Amino acid sequence: MILVVPKExxxxxxxxxITPGNISTLQRLGYEVxxxxxxxxxxxxxxxxxxxxxxVIINETKKIWSQADVVLKVNPPTMQExxxxxxxxxxxxxxxxxxxxDLLKSLGQRKxxxxxxxxxxxxxxxxxxxxxxxxxxxxxxxxxxxxxxxFGRFFTGQITAAGKVPPAKVLVIGAGVxxxxxxxxxxxxxxxxxxxxTRPAVKEEVQSLGGEFLMLNFDEDGAGxxxxxxxxxxxxxxxxxxxxxxxxxxxxxxxxxxxxxGKKSPVLLTGEMVRKMKxxxxxxxxxxxxxxxxxxxxxxxxxxEYGVTILGYTDLPSRLPAQSSRLYGNNLVKLVSLLGEVKxxxxxxxxEVIRGALVLDKGKVSWPPPKxxxxxxxAKPLETPVHKPVKEKKxxxxxxxxxxxxxxxxxxxxxxxxxxxxxxxxxxxxxxxxGYMVVWNVTPSLHTPLMSVTNAISGIxxxxxxxxxxxxxxxIAGVAIFLATINVAGGFLVTHRMLKMFRKE
Numbered sequence: 001m002i003l004v005v006p007k008e009x010x011x012x013x014x015x016x017x018i019t020p021g022n023i024s025t026l027q028r029l030g031y032e033v034x035x036x037x038x039x040x041x042x043x044x045x046x047x048x049x050x051x052x053x054x055x056v057i058i059n060e061t062k063k064i065w066s067q068a069d070v071v072l073k074v075n076p077p078t079m080q081e082x083x084x085x086x087x088x089x090x091x092x093x094x095x096x097x098x099x100x101x102d103l104l105k106s107l108g109q110r111k112x113x114x115x116x117x118x119x120x121x122x123x124x125x126x127x128x129x130x131x132x133x134x135x136x137x138x139x140x141x142x143x144x145x146x147x148x149x150x151f152g153r154f155f156t157g158q159i160t161a162a163g164k165v166p167p168a169k170v171l172v173i174g175a176g177v178x179x180x181x182x183x184x185x186x187x188x189x190x191x192x193x194x195x196x197x198t199r200p201a202v203k204e205e206v207q208s209l210g211g212e213f214l215m216l217n218f219d220e221d222g223a224g225x226x227x228x229x230x231x232x233x234x235x236x237x238x239x240x241x242x243x244x245x246x247x248x249x250x251x252x253x254x255x256x257x258x259x260x261x262g263k264k265s266p267v268l269l270t271g272e273m274v275r276k277m278k279x280x281x282x283x284x285x286x287x288x289x290x291x292x293x294x295x296x297x298x299x300x301x302x303x304x305e306y307g308v309t310i311l312g313y314t315d316l317p318s319r320l321p322a323q324s325s326r327l328y329g330n331n332l333v334k335l336v337s338l339l340g341e342v343k344x345x346x347x348x349x350x351x352e353v354i355r356g357a358l359v360l361d362k363g364k365v366s367w368p369p370p371k372x373x374x375x376x377x378x379a380k381p382l383e384t385p386v387h388k389p390v391k392e393k394k395x396x397x398x399x400x401x402x403x404x405x406x407x408x409x410x411x412x413x414x415x416x417x418x419x420x421x422x423x424x425x426x427x428x429x430x431x432x433x434x435g436y437m438v439v440w441n442v443t444p445s446l447h448t449p450l451m452s453v454t455n456a457i458s459g460i461x462x463x464x465x466x467x468x469x470x471x472x473x474x475x476i477a478g479v480a481i482f483l484a485t486i487n488v489a490g491g492f493l494v495t496h497r498m499l500k501m502f503r504k505e
Contacts, residue, residue: 001342003031004068006061007039010075014042014321017072017093018329023053025333030342032056036064043321072332082106088362090339090347092332094118094131097359097367098262104365111363113347117331118261119367121356128334129353133177134327139316140181140257143284144170146316147253148189150282150302150309156190167192171247172211173268173293174257175202178286182255183211194251196243198232214247216240241268248273256293257286265290271305279307288312423467430463455491458484 003026005017016039018026026033033055037047047057058064065071065084073093077085082103085091087110095116097104107114117131127133147170148155157167168191172179175197183206186193193211198220203213216239220232232240248254248269254277259265265287274283274296285297292298296305297312304310317324338353339345349355359367465481 001031001069001345002034002067003070003072003336004034004058004064005036005039005072006064006081007036008074009078009081012315012318013075014318015074015325015328016040016043016045016321017074017325017332019043019045019326020049020053020055021326022329022333023050023055026336027054029337029340031070031336034058034064034068036061040325043325045322045325070336072336074328076100076103077107079103079106082110085110085112087111089113090115091360092117092335095359097365104360104367108360108363108365112360113358113362114360115335115347115354115357116359116367117328117335117357119357119359119369120335121353121369123352126353126356129331129338129357131328131331134331135317135324136176136178136257137181138320138324138327139286140178140255141185142316142319143178143255143286143311144182144185144189146311146313146319147255147282147284150311151253152280153252154190155186168253169251170194170253170255171196171251172255172257173197173244175199175206175213176257178257179255180205180209182257183209186253186255187211191253194247196240196247198236198240214243216243241270244268245273245276249276249278251281252278253282253284255284255286258293259287259290263290265293267293267295269294271295274308274310275306277306277308281308282311283308284311284313286316289314427464427467432460455488458487458491462488 008015008017018033019040023033033050035047035050035055035057037057037059040046040050051057062084065081066086068086068089071085071089071091071093073091076093076095077091079102083106085107089110090113091107092115095114096118097116104114117129120126120129120131122130122133151168153168154165155168155170158165168186170182170186170191170193172182172186172193172195175183175195179195179197180202183193183195187210193209194214195206195211196214197206200215203215206213216236218236218239220236254269256268258268269283274294277283283294283297285292285294287293288297288299292312294310294312296303296310298310299312300314301312302309303312313319335353335357338351339347347354347358347361349358349361355366356369358369359365461480461484465477465484469477469481471477
């Protein structure tokens with residue numbers, strides 16, 4: 001089978017469907033890989049890189065479409081490309097079927113199979129094929145880069161001889177994949193980041209990235225199906241709009257990510273909120289393609305209103321073409337691998353991942369897919385495990401026997417020893433005992449070998465110093481006791497602080 005990758009022809013699109021690193025995997029599956037000339041040039045992937053990996057470069061656009069058994073693309077094909085595709089071929093790309101009905105009809109006439117990367121179900125086993133998340137991750141990061149460029153100030157706070165620079169305050173609305181990527185990027189650049197989401201479950205993720213999670217006094221959860229947020233009640237929306245109005249007056253940068261697949265993006269920032277923002281502030285609207293979360297956003301455009309820069313770019317993943325192409329290529333290869341090797345190639349609709357992504361089945365529209373019914377099994381009572389008595393093996397070296405042998409050894413050593421030797425022996429035995437107790441009372445799971453040794457040695461020093469403090473050199477003994485005590489106390493303090501790390505407040 002011939003697998004082809006045509007060059008993307010949409011304006012400002014710099015990505016390519018697969019990278020040279022993906023060629024070997026596709027060849028192992030049995031495909032002959034053909035790439036259109038200059039398909040990866042804008043992603044810093046020249047034709048020679050593909051040739052070195054075993055791909056064939058084709059210069060004629062119509063030819064590459066007409067001979068393909070499988071076509072891998074980034075964007076949906078144009079109506080012109082739809083007329084070039086070979087009848088009965090399999091197309092894998094983004095599709096957006098809700099807004100491309102005419103394209104579905106045109107491709108349906110050619111009886112093709114179309115697997116949509118944006119329709120891959122968000123389930124655990126399909127995570128490696130989730131191109132929406134891959135591109136959202138890139139878009140969230142790039143949004144911060146674009147914001148910093150338009151902001152014209154440091155993100156991190158600085159104190160210099162020329163004056164004090166306060167850190168930038170960033171508000172991220174929506175803590176999905178794109179939002180979390182934006183939070184992480186902004187925090188790494190030194191900004192103070194706040195985030196809001198209708199799903200309280202993401203609070204810990206925001207905090208783990210160093211952001212402050214804004215909460216409303218509402219007992220309402222916005223978690224919806226498929227990893228998306230659901231539409232909230234009127235009262236909740238009014239409360240969050242009030243929160244956004246307050247935050248707009250304080251923050252310097254707002255990044256919005258609230259986009260609903262197949263529907264218009266909700267308006268979260270009104271023109272009045274924008275007017276109250278500080279001059280020089282920046283809004284990056286990641287939902288511009290769906291109408292925008294800001295009332296003043298224009299899709300694909302940069303504009304300035306009331307002194308606030310509003311970025312409505314719809315090509316953010318394409319602005320990092322090399323990274324985006326690598327991630328998307330990996331997603332594509334995983335989905336192609338799921339279809340099987342060339343000899344066993346099949347579109348198995350019993351597989352929920354393939355069925356969810358399939359929008360055209362031999363020309364017939366098969367979108368939206370049926371809901372996956374999850375069978376709920378009744379919980380079985382836990383069986384009480386029966387513990388069988390374990391016979392203990394008797395060891396020759398029992399603790400009692402070893403203790404008796406140690407006593408005999410010490411008695412033999414001190415039988416004819418002088419007073420000085422017996423004093424030293426007493427100090428040694430007591431020091432070993434105290435050192436053992438110091439180690440024993442530290443939590444074993446957090447007790448490092450280094451702490452064990454240092455506490456044991458410190459215990460020996462404490463006892464030795466106490467016995468010799470009344471001798472000829474009391475100052476040396478006193479200093480030894482003082483320093484050793486600090487070490488022992490420090491060991492317990494460190495252990496206590498480590499234990500607090502695992503306590504949930």
